Amino acid sequence: MIDRAARAASDAFAMYGWLSGRKKGELLRAIASRLEEHKDAIVNRANLETSLGVPRLQNELVRTCNQLRVFAALIEEGSWVDARIDHGKVDVRSMLRPIGPVAVFGASNFPLAFSVPGGDTASALAAGCPVIVKAHPAHPETSKLVGRVISEVAPSGVFALVEGFEAGIELVEHPLIKAVAFTGSRRGGRALMDIAAARAEPIPVYAEMGSINPVFILPRAMRERGAEIAAGLHASVTLGVGQFCTNPGLVIAAETNAAFVDDLSNRMSATACAPMLTPSIADAYRAGVEHFASLVDRRAFVEGGAALFTTNAPTFLRHEELMEEVFGPSTLVVECDSHERMLDIARALEGQLTATIHANDGDDYQDLAKILETKVGRMIFNGYPTGVEVVPAMVHGGPFPATSDGRSTSVGTRAIERFTRAVAWQNAPDAILPEELKESNPLGIRRMVDGITR
């Protein structure tokens, strides 16, 4: 089964990898249109399987179609390939070309936007790579329904859906698979990284493995906007039952502030219970919360609901486990007694998807920002980490263990680069060159010619 899908993908690559941006764009737009045609069935099925609620899933479907169309527009325009031409002693021309068939592992927490029709699939298809998706077991019927919708418009071999733990491993081990994209746990991501690195031909793995997304609150911001920040943080921590990889699981307060903690605590306590994605996610959440409770001063912990912990900097720095992600609506506030303590915490952090700084005029955060910049993919100022805009500048990535490959992003147009490699043609006849590299620039794309981009 896996071998057949991989061979079909590899065969299809010989054709699909050379389709024009216009043709690939048509496919992405057709997938988006068909998802919209079937939106009620898809959203209802996803709601049954994930309990995420119809409004959220309707938004997710809109976002998913938007992503597909963003990548369609990118490849229709065409300049993304970084075409370069040098008319030197020898004529050298190069551009980004698709890497080959890609295995995509759908996420549990976004049954559409980071699953079968999600950003990994969209960016790999846009690059010119056939995709084999390994469906997440948390929403098998949604995956199959969406998989059928895509299969009806994709050329033969360009898209396939497989299921099961073993199938996923076989896929990553298969010699015809040339890259892997994954969104999920650190344990799962690391396992795929290790399998891919041990292959006879190691291949890149883009695993987005979550993050605790630290939020630093500086003294003046705390004094002048403490209540507003408590409200914003509460909304961000509890959004979607806290089941986002950008969920802020750690808050570092530059000074002790009882009013802020009480305020946040009251808000967390008042949060209505809501079902989580799967029973095993709920079990893991309960276990994580209980473990945290054993390590720190428990301030507020609502059975089955949102959880808030507080501790001081020395306790936090002593317990590495407190830097682990508790996937769900839980956060830990660390109160610091000095600026230097706050910097110590920043220095002790592992790689993160995001870090946030709340600072008002007069707050000194230059040194903090410099430290955090080396640890994260996205620095946020006076905001909250949840909500990842699908724009060209977005970086949804970060140093290990936030992702397996801190050079990459899984959201935004740069995500397409993950599934490409540069190829050069030297002294090639114009007729054999890809359109993007022909002397006359028939596609009218932006190119670097003899060092000048135009």
Added chain:
Amino acid sequence: MIDRAARAASDAFAMYGWLSGRKKGELLRAIASRLEEHKDAIVNRANLETSLGVPRLQNELVRTCNQLRVFAALIEEGSWVDARIDHGKVDVRSMLRPIGPVAVFGASNFPLAFSVPGGDTASALAAGCPVIVKAHPAHPETSKLVGRVISEVAPSGVFALVEGFEAGIELVEHPLIKAVAFTGSRRGGRALMDIAAARAEPIPVYAEMGSINPVFILPRAMRERGAEIAAGLHASVTLGVGQFCTNPGLVIAAETNAAFVDDLSNRMSATACAPMLTPSIADAYRAGVEHFASLVDRRAFVEGGAALFTTNAPTFLRHEELMEEVFGPSTLVVECDSHERMLDIARALEGQLTATIHANDGDDYQDLAKILETKVGRMIFNGYPTGVEVVPAMVHGGPFPATSDGRSTSVGTRAIERFTRAVAWQNAPDAILPEELKESNPLGIRRMVDGITR
């Protein structure tokens, strides 16, 4: 020793990673100027250690200084950082930032251009990464001399030289090292890949591990230009005693051609003996040549000198060992009896740095080119693979096992991207943004603003 160098590099990164392109450019230009000031001492020392000859080493020094200045010009201009700004619901800005301290492993066969002051060092320093070079044992005194020259102009911690096998391993294992660049054998490169992948925090390894650089000669090209191609191939195979990673170790002739083989054989036999880089490289060459001789029809084999073998397609396809690199002035001609046989060989090839097609008008090579494009970093037409121009469009890379990371190149300006990662700032005050992302564009670089590049 390694720990001290890594800590110094990490400390220096906090400063050096934020230096302007102009300042980093000054460093690269200062290194080039000082290499030129000391060129006689450096070339003489390198000649004593490598036997490569003064003219070749003088050229290599010129090339090395040129590379340093190419990267200086790139970062002085500044647009390479791929700055992007989106003024949306939230303000998101991103650019490529340096990845952190880099370990560079010098190559045996280029004591300058791919060693201490070579392309890996130049591109990492250009990106903003401190560099620790592990000197190649084939030219220790050259390495130390050049290392001193660089250390005299580099800020403290930004450059260090270490020696020894164990030191190299410690370096790749050190938690403060964030990327590795290597040029050498497949065994050595794979060992570093495995060490890096097994770290608590896996890091990228850019290992350039050589290649057999297949040259395909189509029927009309053979008939109409056979003698010319034999002369060109002979020059390419024997250049620098065959000690180039772009050395053409495999020639696939679309049809049997006794005159061509005789011609090439005569030229190879007439090649003067020359010393190789090290006794162990010479030993490995002799062993490789003897192994090949046991597998194929031996046509010409000059004791201690250039070696030519011929065989037919079925024999070649039966012996995987014939696809292994014999580092030195040796090549294998495979004679095919049909176009389809030639395509079978193309399909059977592993990843390569280059592939070359010799074709005249009327030769059909579209299908061959499509197959080869998926296997190589650079496709050459009617030329020879040796000689890698340092130009923006160059790709000196290729799928595994040619390199560890087929997405990258170690020559040309794209090489800088290896040592970077994208970082985003969201709703950041203008004052804290890097110059490249400030609203007023003080550096006047090319940026993508709201999706439009200008």
